[in-house]
Amino acid sequence: MRRSTLVGLLVALLFTTGCMCSCQPLRQWGQEPAPSTGPVVAFDESIMAKLKALPPMPQVEKQAVSGPANLDKALAVVYSAWSAHMGRLHDGRLGIHPVGIKGVELNNNTYTDICWLGENARFPQPKYPLNCVDPKSGGVRSALAVWPPGYGQKVQAFAAQTSQRDAWVLASLVAGLSVADHLRAEMRGVPFAWPDGRPFDYCVVGMGLRAVFPATIDQLKDANLPAILAGLDQLVSPPDDPDARLRKLAAGFATGSLLSCLG
DSSP, X not given: OOOOOHHHHHHHHTTOOSOOOOSOOOOOOSOOOOOOOSSOOSOOHHXXXXXXXXXXXXXXXXXXXXXXXXXXXHHHHHHHHHHHXXXXXXXXXXXXXSOOEEEEEOSSSOHHHHSBSSTTOOOSSOXXXXXXXXXTSTTSOOEEEEEOTTHHHHHHHHHXXXXXXXXXXXXXXXXXXXXXXXXXXXXXXXXXXXXXSHHXXXXXXXXXXXXXXXXXXXXXXXXXXXXXXHHHHHHXXXXXXXXXXXXXXXXXXXXOOGGGGOO
């Protein structure tokens, strides 16, 4: 089938039952984050007007990553796309936001060793993937996506049991969730109205995938997406509603529009 899109694969999975993942269970990291009880639950009228005129998130013509799957590379690609996309809003409230972000694994250290405990830090019981402010940024505000020990190795273990292609999808999903957390924290600091909750985040993740994979993804038409999503559920908290996750991922990838994420 020549025309094979991630959207089609995601939608098809809505009717797929069972788990096709043969990998060993990986550690899970906390519960699904609940929507905030604060007043900001959707875009305000000013942002809605800007979003209606905003072109879709651009989509690459060929896969933007190659070689062994790498969380840092996936994070860099997805963040770069979102930074440019938010810049196209030309909203004075954003300023330098979203600031740059890079990934770091906990390795013989703790969250408190590498993160400034303030602002968007989740403390004293952080959940993964999470974001924090880099205290070693030399006065230039930057952020860290903090991953548990051995996270990159776990992605590579997944590649060994499936394929590098599948592992790149998994790495991009993990990176996308880290960027979604980062964007929410950044918008709260501006302040800039930003919808809350993980369902919206998965649409943001789907949009970010457009920076990694083309619309006609022949590279992915044989991708084992049930195994990939099962692998994701072992790396981050499983969703309360798996079908909603698929719908949101598909909507974000198909449209590249934040407006499509509101439904």
